Amino acid sequence: MNPTDDSLCCAACGCVGFPTVKAGGSWVCAQHAAANATQWPAVTRWIREHAWWLNLIYRVQQMSPHKWVGPQGRWRAVGAYCERHGRSDLAPTVRTVEGLPRGLDERESAALWLYRARGLFCESCLVAVKTPMDAVMPVAAGEERAGEVGGIGEGNEATGGPEKENA
Template identity: 30%
Template structure:
């Protein structure tokens, strides 16, 4: 009788690196424990049938994921918002450059006792943590919730197309056909 239940053909190496999401091929770090496994914030509350699509979207946005990872580990004293803004333009996401944002939350008014909406303006150039939070929200919205990435402007020129085959043949005779 054996107590070791691992099948003889099982791999000795785990499917993912330690600290990484359990979804196969997911490049994100594990954050949420769901049952016995650790998953990333994108896979955590999604059905298992959608994991492959989510992982594909994450891999398509790998540059954004690397930017988030670097920004999470930046020393606030060495934070350079102009460099971050330039890099976001370089990877094709100038809409995610550090900017001035308005934070909205609900608070209880101490005089009237009612719940009111409070708006505070903050500059992400002064608070890199706010910028990282916005990048993470964008990544989750685009990957887990399936929201489309904002359209990138594409420079195109109109190409005139012939309407009939006779338009392709030059008229040398002058008879009008």
């Protein structure tokens, strides 16, 4: 994102994230809203280092749904782009969810992929700067966060963070 107006960016110094949460008198991105003030420089650094991911999210949000689907759909290019950046786990896929009669096919819905991509972006950032996700996104007993459905979002494989220890 290359806005020409600073009001289109997160209020944290140098952050290119989209402001979605009002914190005090300023608007900040979800990642800065979830982190404490001492972590803000690390959050900004992580977001800037992963600008390719954020830009991809912005571009897909603006894409016509008709360009996303089908055998020549843009979902293919998105998957290849994610793989080139070492994040093949972000490629649009079919996710199985317990209790649903069929899988959630992100190749047929940009909105489904965007939901997962945004969640993993936030979670990956906060894991990298060591902010506990339960403090950010409380999970009711027996439920999972969207990024954790089907094992996605756990450990080094999906987030680049430390492996979870077996309890």
